[in-house]
Amino acid sequence: MSSLPILDITAKCLEELLAWHQVHHPQLSAQWQPLYELRDRLHQSAWHIVVLGQVSRGKSALLNALYGEAIFPVGALHGTTQWPRTVRWHCQDQIVDLTDTPGLDEVAGSNRESMTWSAVETADLVLFVTQDSLTPVEYQARDRLNTLRIPHKLILTKADLYPPMAEGIAVSSTTGQGIPELRQLLQQWLQQEAPQARALRILHQASQVEQNLGAALGRQDTSAWSWLTAQMVGSLLLPGGFFDVVLAIISTLAYIRKACQAYAVPFPLPAFGSLSQFVLLWYAAIYLSSWQGLTFGSELWGVNTTVVLQGGVIFWGYQQIRRRLDPYLQQGYQWGHHGPQRLLQQLTQTRANVTASG
Numbered sequence: 001m002s003s004l005p006i007l008d009i010t011a012k013c014l015e016e017l018l019a020w021h022q023v024h025h026p027q028l029s030a031q032w033q034p035l036y037e038l039r040d041r042l043h044q045s046a047w048h049i050v051v052l053g054q055v056s057r058g059k060s061a062l063l064n065a066l067y068g069e070a071i072f073p074v075g076a077l078h079g080t081t082q083w084p085r086t087v088r089w090h091c092q093d094q095i096v097d098l099t100d101t102p103g104l105d106e107v108a109g110s111n112r113e114s115m116t117w118s119a120v121e122t123a124d125l126v127l128f129v130t131q132d133s134l135t136p137v138e139y140q141a142r143d144r145l146n147t148l149r150i151p152h153k154l155i156l157t158k159a160d161l162y163p164p165m166a167e168g169i170a171v172s173s174t175t176g177q178g179i180p181e182l183r184q185l186l187q188q189w190l191q192q193e194a195p196q197a198r199a200l201r202i203l204h205q206a207s208q209v210e211q212n213l214g215a216a217l218g219r220q221d222t223s224a225w226s227w228l229t230a231q232m233v234g235s236l237l238l239p240g241g242f243f244d245v246v247l248a249i250i251s252t253l254a255y256i257r258k259a260c261q262a263y264a265v266p267f268p269l270p271a272f273g274s275l276s277q278f279v280l281l282w283y284a285a286i287y288l289s290s291w292q293g294l295t296f297g298s299e300l301w302g303v304n305t306t307v308v309l310q311g312g313v314i315f316w317g318y319q320q321i322r323r324r325l326d327p328y329l330q331q332g333y334q335w336g337h338h339g340p341q342r343l344l345q346q347l348t349q350t351r352a353n354v355t356a357s358g
C-alpha cells in the first residue's frame with residue numbers, strides 16, 4: 001500500500017470514482033452525488049465528536065465537563081436539549097467539533113431522534129452515554145452504531161451515584177471523576193486512530209452509495225428482453241438448429257457486451273470463462289431442441305411443440321445467463337480498481353496485520 005496518508009489515499013479513491021461516474025453514468029448523477037459530500041468530509045480539519053444516549057443520562061453535562069465550561073443547557077427535566085448544537089473545542093492540539101444531541105427516547109420525539117441520528121451519521125466518534133446498565137433502547141442504538149460502523153465509546157455517567165458496569169468508562173460530570181482521564185483518552189484516539197477511523201467510515205458509506213448505484217444500473221438495463229425477443233423471433237423464422245445456434249451466439253455476445261457497457265465494466269469480463277461453460281451447454285440444448293425427433297410429434301393440441309420447447313430453452317437460458325452475470329457485473333463494478341470496497345478491504349487488512357504484529 002502507498003505511503004500517502006490514509007485520508008489522502010481515500011480522497012484520491014473518491015476523486016477517481018467521481019471522475020469515472022461523470023464520464024460513464026451522467027444519467028444517474030443523483031445516485032452518486034453523495035460522494036461529493038463524503039469527499040468534502042474527508043478534508044474537514046476538525047474532528048467530529050457526537051454525544052448519544054437516552055434523555056437525562058447526563059449527555060450535556062458530560063460535554064460541559066469535557067469543555068470546561070457550562071455551554072450546553074443541563075436540566076433535571078427530560079428533553080432539555082431539543083436539537084443538536086455544535087461547539088468548537090480544542091482538545092490540546094486537536095480541533096474538535098463537539099455536538100450535543102436530544103435524547104433517543106423522548107415522548108413524541110421522533111423528529112428530535114431523527115435530528116440526533118443525522119448528527120451521528122457524520123460523526124468521527126460517538127460518546128455513547130448511559131448510566132448503570134443498558135436498556136433495550138440502548139442495545140438497539142448500539143446495534144445501529146455497529147451496523148453503520150460508527151466508532152463509539154461507552155461512557156458511564158453519574159459514577160458518583162451508580163456502581164460501574166463491567167465495560168465502559170466511568171465518569172461523573174458533577175464531581176469531575178474520570179474527566180481528565182477521558183480527555184486524555186480522547187486526545188490519544190484523535191491522534192492515533194481518528195484518521196483511519198474516518199477513512200474506513202467514509203469508504204463504508206461510499207461503498208453503500210456504489211451499491212445503490214449498481215442496483216439502479218441493474219434496473220435500468222433491460223436489454224436482456226430485447227435480445228431475448230430478437231432471438232425467439234429469429235429462431236422461429238430460421239430453418240434449422242445450426243442457424244439457431246449461430247443466432248444464439250450473436251445475440252448472447254451482443255447482450256453480454258451491452259450489459260458490460262451499462263455497468264461500465266470491461267468486456268470480455270474476467271469471469272467470462274466460467275460463464276462460457278454454461279453458455280456452451282445452452283447452445284447444445286438449443287440445437288437439440290430444434291431436432292424434431294426429440295419432441296412428441298410436431299403438433300400437440302394444435303401447438304407446434306418444437307417452437308414451444310425451443311422458446312422455453314431460450315427463455316430459461318437468458319434467465320440463467322443474467323443470474324450468473326449479475327454477481328460479476330456488480331463485483332467488477334464494485335471491486336474494480338476505482339472501487340471503495342477494494343480500498344476498504346486493503347485498509348481493513350492492513351489494520352488487521354498491524355494489530356496482529358503489535
Ligand SMILES: Nc1nc2c(ncn2[C@@H]2O[C@H](COP(=O)(O)OP(=O)(O)OP(=O)(O)O)[C@@H](O)[C@H]2O)c(=O)[nH]1
Nearest residue numbers: 055056057058059060061075079080081103158173
Ligand atoms: N449526580 C450527578 N448528576 C448528573 C451527572 N450528570 C448529569 N447529572 C444530572 O442529570 C440531569 C440530566 O443532565 P443533562 O446533562 O441535562 O442530561 P441530558 O442527557 O443532556 O438530558 P436531555 O437533554 O434532556 O436529553 C441533570 O439534573 C444533571 O444535573 C453526574 O455525573 N452526576
Ligand SMILES: [Mg+2]
Nearest residue numbers: 059060080081
Ligand atoms: Mg441535554
